[in-house]
Amino acid sequence: MPTQTAVAKAVSFCLFAISSVSVSSIAAAQDTGVNNDVERIEVTGSRIKRTDMENASPVVVIGAADIEKGGFNSVQDVLDNLSQNSGGSMTQQEVHGFTPAASSVNLRGVGAGRVLTLINGKRVPKYPFGAGGTSSFVDTANIPMGAIERVEILTTGASAIYGSDAMGGVINIILKKNVEETTFKYRLSDTHDGGFQNNQFSLMTGASSETTNLTFFLEYEDREALKSGDRPEWGTDLIPGSPYAGYSSYGASLSSLDGKTLVDTLSAQECEARGFVWLGEKSGCGFDRTSQRDFMPEQKRYSTMINLTKEIGDDHEWYSRLDYTHSSSYTEIESGTLDNDLIFNVHGDQVTVTDGGGFGLSQTYDKSVGFGGDFANLADGEYKYKRRLLEVGPRTSEFETNNFAFVTGLTGYLTDSIEYDTSWSIARQEVSAYYGGSPTYHGMFDYVTSGENGVSLLDQISVEDAEALNFIGNKRGQSTLSTFNFGINGELPYELPGGAIGYATGVEYSLERFYDKSDAMSTQGAVIGKGGSSASGKRGQYAGYAEAALPVIDDLTVTLAGRYDYYDDESDVGGQFSPQVAVEYRPVDNLLIRALYAETFRAPDMQRLFGEPTRAYSTVVDHDGTKYDSINVLVGPNPHLEAETGTNYNIGLVYDYEDFNLTLDYWVVDIDNMVSSPSAQYIVDHEDVYGDKVERDANGNLISVNTQAMNMSSNKTAGIDFSLGYSFETNHGDLSATLNGTYLTKWERQLTPDSAPLDLIDGEDSAPQLKANLNLGWNLDNFSTNVLVVYTDSMNGYNMDYFIEHGYDEEYDVTVDSHVEVNWTASYFITDAVKMSGGVNNIFDAGPELDATYPQWPHYPRSYYNVIGREYYLGIEVTF
Secondary structure (H helix, E strand, C coil): CCCCCHHHHHHCCCCCEECCCCHHHHHHHCCCCCCCCCCCECCCCCCCCECCCCCCCCEEEEEHHHHHHCCCCCHHHHHHCCCCCCCCCECCCCCCCCCCCCCECCHHHCCHHHCEEEECCEECCCCCCCECCCECCCCCCCCCCCCEEEEEEECCCCHHHHCCCCCCCEEEEEECCCCCCCEEEEEEEEECCCCCCEEEEEEEEEEECCCEEEEEEEEEEEECCEEHHHCHHHHCCCCCCCCCCCCECCCEEEEECCCCCEEEECCHHHHHHCCCEECCCCCCEEECCHHHCEEECEEEEEEEEEEEEEEECCCEEEEEEEEEEEEEEEEEECCCEECCCEEEEEECCEEEEEECCCCCCEEEEECCCHHHHCCCCCCCEEEEEEEECHHHCCEEEEEEEEEEEEEEEEEEEEECCEEEEEEEEEEEEEEEEEEEEECEHHHHHHHHCCCCCCCCCCCCCCHHHHHHHCEEEEEEEEEEEEEEEEEEEEEEEEEECCEEEEEEEEEEEEEEEEEEEECHHHHCCCECCCCCCEEEEEEEEEEEEEEEEEEEECCEEEEEEEEEEEEECCCCCCEEEEEEEEEEEEEECCEEEEEEEEEEEECCCHHHHHCCCEEEEEEEECCCCCEEEEEEEEECCCCCCCCEEEEEEEEEEEEEECCEEEEEEEEEEEEEEEEECCCHHHHHHCCCCCHHHEEECCCCCEEEEECCCEEEEEEEEEEEEEEEEEEEEECCEEEEEEEEEEEEEEEEEECCCCCCCEECCCCCCCCCCEEEEEEEEEEECCEEEEEEEEEECCEECCCHHHHHHCCHHHCCCCEECCEEEEEEEEEEEEECCEEEEEEEECCCCCCCCCCCCCCCCCCCCCCCCCCCCCEEEEEEEEEC
8 A cells, every 4th residue: 555645644534623733744745845954834824834833723624535535526515514614505406596506615604705715825716696696705616626635724714814704714725736646536426316426537647857846637527417306205395394395386377466366277187287286276277396406406527737836946936827627517497487477457348468577568458358368257457377387498507617727926935034925826717607498578478469369378388489488598707816925934033932933924916806797688687587687896905914923932922913905996895904813822742722813804795896786586484474486586786885894712722642632612703794685584584674675565465575785784603613533553453533523602693783683593594503523434454444424413493483483383393303424435455556445425315304494495404404315436546
């Protein structure tokens, strides 16, 4: 078996060790190419290079070997399982949303946009389409697995080091470099119940001379969709245990405009013959959406990376890296509907049809013959067809993503005691999306008014007319980030009682641009059931930072850091100073006591500053229990948003004794002046606070909800991170065990500065209070195996308070059950150059946990669970 690197030895016994990083592990992984007697290295959370890597900032390190032992398919899978991912993840299960091809994580529950994501310490551009149509974030769905050396997760805020966005933590993905051999990998995974088969190929090779190294990487992935039919127990509209589960009432019927009175519908026989579902005499013809839905999209991706380093003399090194990734994804959801999109007004002997989109379309007919005579016997009033456009086919989304990044720079020594690093980078993410399956208001109106007397929407739509109604829309976006930085670090020539003062200081400049442009029809709101927006913006950012490690005495070091950021744009952000103070105390060699205070900030993302209002639709349950399937929702920007501000506290200890290690950290993340775009359901539930954002008709029925961004709230989370690890050697191999997790002690959110805090642990729509992972490993000669147990605590349901208030908790569970998944992996070196691996993820086929109080399909929290189920995989790795 090949000799393990120091990194692999240091972290092979645990998957998620929440601890300070050992000197040997990082030192072996960081090859600066510069000759110096004592190598100093930099870890995420500090720019000062040190010889002792245990410091006041807790960092989780996940090496490439750990990723393999966890059985993970993607970077997103790795991050999903972090216990610090308290708020859950936005995953590719969000097939009904604005970003079904993207994913992100939510450390500390602060929101995906408040977690800074870096690649090799450099910022990456935001995804050009906002989550929910508004919130910018970094997409983690297309980062190539095979190129990763390790992932470092700083679990405290760090605006004093990195500037904006680092409010809940920092994810730094370190890519491999200085490769001198060729490695080919192939991995095939498939699920027990079908669907979601995944093929991954990767090739990494490199060549070196005495002064130069060239590394080349290529990866390809081809993944099947996971369709609702692959998981019928969750794909169905009739999920057991949910009071909201049921077939859609949108089949083919005619009703009063408020939808409360059924006027006409198909016969039971004709309803089912045309692919609809008969709901009974009172409800008429409905629809089963199951056959047209995807849980996860089909995806194809290929990535390439070229890394070049060259020593220039004894004290300088030039480096450059070029990355490119192309991915495409395709997903389907159920056919679109007609509701209040066409309004039929009966008055006397006439019936007049108008559009519900505000385009002024109108045409009048004799009601006895108009629209197939559907209105002949109806009294004066307003009516509508509730129609599933089944003939048009499912609504489709196809995304093409192109990521490009180039970085070049110099690093080395200006003098014997001053080390420098200067670089310029440019990164761009382009996304093109194509949407099908929805008609326009004009197209639908023209169809209904075609012919001499118009067309009845109770009649079947012909193939030719369905093709004409199918509008293919598009949306294109691009986000670009160009950055220059220059920094120095070293030790000052004079000392304090505890030793020399380490320092780092530097300047940065970045220019960020984005545009997000929908087709003209979608932007005008002319596509039924589909919103659109067009926006663009740019801003420059200037920053200067400094950091000093002061060894006050032999066992006590105080680190001071500060950074000033200034934004040059038309917003209200301006300048922001972020300080940080950290203390490290070592009363004995194997015990570190640490504390940290950091002020953080987040500049409003440009989607929320420079975008345009977007129309969307949402399912909302009103105070009286009335369910509205398609409420008009307005989301959009606010050019006067201010920066969010926050504070982070952390106090903890790190203890190592022989083969045992323990870390324990208590942390607090407090954010004020938060920019939020709460859901329509959230606003309706708290209408006493947001009454001006809810529109109702004269009868009190919901018409629309405004969810535009605003500095409106605050958020405070607190908890305990813990990790215990033990490894030991026996005559029958090396054994290891690690238990780590996060226990939330507080999660409160205020809607406004004057409102009472909402408890997101004991209240409704809560998060799991405990997330924990147990990792058990065994290595014997050429064989190794690993078991990972992932635990997610129970939590309160989305609408728990409402269910309790109305007594529904006697019939339905108002909490979401706790959840356990078990992964098993094994690998064997056939020869020194050939390794076989395999495993089973979710051995016991644990499904997601039902939230009976959640009104929308699939009635489980998609931020925490999925329906992939038991998954098998095999892999081979050949090195030569």
